[in-house]
Amino acid sequence: ELIGGLEARTRALETSTEISRRLSTLLDREQLVAEVVQQVQSAFNYYHAHIYLIDEATRDLVMTGGTGEAGRSMLASGHRIPWGKGLTGRAAATNSVVLVPDVSQEEGWLPNPLLPDTKSEVAVPITVGERVLGVLDVQHNIVDGLSAIDADMLQSIANQIAIALQNASLFAETRKKADYEAFVNLINQRIQSTATVENALQVAVSELGRALGTQRVSVQLAFAPGEDRLSRS
Numbered sequence: 001e002l003i004g005g006l007e008a009r010t011r012a013l014e015t016s017t018e019i020s021r022r023l024s025t026l027l028d029r030e031q032l033v034a035e036v037v038q039q040v041q042s043a044f045n046y047y048h049a050h051i052y053l054i055d056e057a058t059r060d061l062v063m064t065g066g067t068g069e070a071g072r073s074m075l076a077s078g079h080r081i082p083w084g085k086g087l088t089g090r091a092a093a094t095n096s097v098v099l100v101p102d103v104s105q106e107e108g109w110l111p112n113p114l115l116p117d118t119k120s121e122v123a124v125p126i127t128v129g130e131r132v133l134g135v136l137d138v139q140h141n142i143v144d145g146l147s148a149i150d151a152d153m154l155q156s157i158a159n160q161i162a163i164a165l166q167n168a169s170l171f172a173e174t175r176k177k178a179d180y181e182a183f184v185n186l187i188n189q190r191i192q193s194t195a196t197v198e199n200a201l202q203v204a205v206s207e208l209g210r211a212l213g214t215q216r217v218s219v220q221l222a223f224a225p226g227e228d229r230l231s232r233s
Contacts, residue, residue, distance in 0.1 A: 032164055033065030040138065040157065041067040044150070047141040048115050050074070051126070051161070052081065052088055053134035059083040061092055061135060070114040086110035088135045091123035095132055098123045099151045101144045117141040122151050124158045126165070133165055183207075 041049040050066030
C-alpha cells in the first residue's frame with residue numbers, strides 16, 4: 001500500500017508538472033480547457049473529466065470542456081449547472097473540494113444520463129483568491145476509485161488552470177486594445193490622406209460602418225449661426 005501510494009503521488013506530480021508546462025504556452029481559453037481535461041483523463045484513466053466556468057450574468061456553471069463523446073454532446077447542447085446544485089455547484093458555492101467515493105450514497109448528487117457508469121466523483125473549485133472562476137470535475141466508474149491523493153493533485157492542477165485563465169483573459173484584453181488602436185490609427189491615416197472635409201467624413205463613416213457591421217453611419221457638423229451647415233452620411 002505504501003509503494004502504491006508513493007507511485008500514485010509520483011505520477012500525480014509528473015502529470016501536474018506536464019500540465020503546468022503546457023498551460024504556460026496556451027493563451028486561448030477554449031484550447032486551454034480542452035487540453036487540460038484530456039490530459040487529466042488520459043493520465044489517470046479516469047472515466048470522465050470536464051471543466052465548468054462561471055457565467056457571470058447568471059452565476060450558472062457552464063460546461064466549457066469535456067472528454068469523449070459525452071463531453072462533445074454536453075458542449076453542443078450548452079450544458080450548465082445552477083449555482084449550488086449537485087457536487088459541482090456545491091464546490092463552487094463553498095469554494096472547497098467535494099470528494100464522493102460512492103455517488104449512490106450521496107444526497108444531492110445529479111446523475112448525468114450521458115455518463116451512466118459514474119460511481120465516484122470529485123469536484124475541485126478553480127479560484128483566484130476568494131473568487132471562483134469555475135470547477136474541475138472528475139468522475140470514475142469505480143466505487144472508491146477517487147481518493148484524497150486524486151483530490152490533492154486535481155487541486156494543484158486547478159490552481160494552475162486559474163493562473164492560465166487569468167493570463168488568457170489578460171492576453172485577450174491586450175489584443176483587443178491593440179486591435180482598437182490599430183483601427184484608430186488606420187482611420188487617422190486615411191483621413192489625413194484626404195483633400196477635403198467631405199472626403200474625410202466619408203472615410204470616417206465608411207470605416208466605422210465596416211468595423212461595426214452597420215448599414216448606416218452618419219456624421220453631422222453644427223456650425224455657428226450664419227454659417228452653412230454640412231451633413232454627410
